[in-house]
Amino acid sequence: MFDPLQYEFFVRGLIVATLVGALCGLIGVYIVLRRMAYIGHGLSHAVFGGAVVSYVIDLNFFIGASVWGFLSAMLINLTTRKRSIGADAAIGIITTASFALGIALISRTKTATRSFDAALFGNILGVEQSDMYAIAAVTLATFATVIIGYKYLLFTTFEPDVAGFYGVPTGWIDALFALILAATIVVSIQVLGVTMIASAIVIPPVVARLLTNDFGKMMGLSVLIGAFCGLGGIYLSYFVNAASGATVVLFSAALFVVALAYNTARDRIAVMRGKARLHAGSVIAADDSHIGD
Numbered sequence: 001m002f003d004p005l006q007y008e009f010f011v012r013g014l015i016v017a018t019l020v021g022a023l024c025g026l027i028g029v030y031i032v033l034r035r036m037a038y039i040g041h042g043l044s045h046a047v048f049g050g051a052v053v054s055y056v057i058d059l060n061f062f063i064g065a066s067v068w069g070f071l072s073a074m075l076i077n078l079t080t081r082k083r084s085i086g087a088d089a090a091i092g093i094i095t096t097a098s099f100a101l102g103i104a105l106i107s108r109t110k111t112a113t114r115s116f117d118a119a120l121f122g123n124i125l126g127v128e129q130s131d132m133y134a135i136a137a138v139t140l141a142t143f144a145t146v147i148i149g150y151k152y153l154l155f156t157t158f159e160p161d162v163a164g165f166y167g168v169p170t171g172w173i174d175a176l177f178a179l180i181l182a183a184t185i186v187v188s189i190q191v192l193g194v195t196m197i198a199s200a201i202v203i204p205p206v207v208a209r210l211l212t213n214d215f216g217k218m219m220g221l222s223v224l225i226g227a228f229c230g231l232g233g234i235y236l237s238y239f240v241n242a243a244s245g246a247t248v249v250l251f252s253a254a255l256f257v258v259a260l261a262y263n264t265a266r267d268r269i270a271v272m273r274g275k276a277r278l279h280a281g282s283v284i285a286a287d288d289s290h291i292g293d
Contacts (some may be wrong), residue, residue: 004238013127013191016135017230017248020188023139024197025204025226026146027184029219030177032205033157039076040181041198042095046072047185048194049098052105062134062186069182072098077174123244127190135187142180153177154215191234196245203252204229210256210263229255 004010031040050068054061072094079090146153155163156173164170188197208221233248240247 004235009127010234010238012129012132013244014231014234016127016132017191017234017244018227019135019139019230020191021200021204021226021228021230021233021248022223023135023142023184023226024188024200024230025208025222025224026142026219027181028201028203028205028226029208029222030153030157031181031201032209037198037202039073039091040185040201042076042091043069043073043181044185044189044194044197045099046095047182047189049100049102051186051189052102056105065186065189066179066183068098069185070179073178073182074175077178123190123193131187131190138183138187142184145176145180149173149176191230191244192248193243193245196249199249199252200226200229200245203249203256207252207256207259210259225252225255 028040031037047065047069050065050072051061053059053068054064057064076090076094079094152163152168152173155166155168156170160170163173184201185197188200192200204226205218205222207225208218211221212218229252230248233251234244236251237244237247
């Protein structure tokens with residue numbers, strides 16, 4: 001059971017996956033509550049295009065992909081605000097075009113095919129020390145930003161129209177959130193892969209939402225669930241010999257099924273108890289009326 005821990009690369013992968021899971025769980029709360037699950041999926045594909053462009057022009061991967069993802073997110077916001085185009089349509093056009101650009105460049109750069117296959121599906125073997133430092137830095141910066149800007153983020157999440165009226169700089173908050181989301185996706189690519197990041201962002205907060213209605217508790221649970229899924233998924237991938245990103249998502253999906261079953265059972269039990277109390281109350285009332293007679 002502890003055989004994987006003898007390998008340094010695997011221990012490093014476990015640490016990185018746990019950090020990435022916690023990071024995705026934190027960002028995912030705002031993504032889910034803002035009903036932006038599709039943008040998380042789309043940006044992961046847009047970032048892939050930026051990663052390929054960075055490779056072609058010999059630019060640092062983290063810088064190039066982050067800037068590309070940030071610009072894609074801002075372009076989506078600008079398009080939906082200035083034009084009569086729905087957010088889903090804007091996301092579909094911009095992110096798909098970016099992904100297609102990446103695929104087109106890969107088809108012309110045959111030497112990069114294997115490394116970008118790892119970016120698409122995740123590869124725990126490819127996690128290096130520099131990736132670990134980058135993920136730790138983004139995680140710390142994101143947690144610090146969320147703590148400092150907690151009230152602003154909360155206001156713009158639940159009351160985006162009213163927030164601007166009260167002087168909240170919604171434009172800057174959206175830009176900051178887009179930058180954080182892009183950075184999160186970029187540092188998660190090596191572990192989860194482009195095709196799996198969206199699920200890792202969405203599933204933990206959804207599971208947390210099934211367990212609580214309190215925002216603070218939901219955020220804490222989402223972070224813990226994300227970290228647990230990252231750790232458990234990577235650990236499981238060693239034994240099933242499957243892609244790390246796919247295993248993390250499947251592990252998360254299994255946890256979602258358990259949480260959904262628990263939530264359904266809890267609601268049914270609550271309804272049954274309510275009916276039982278109502279029936280008991282009606283019986284007592286009937287007995288009292290008979291005594292009165």
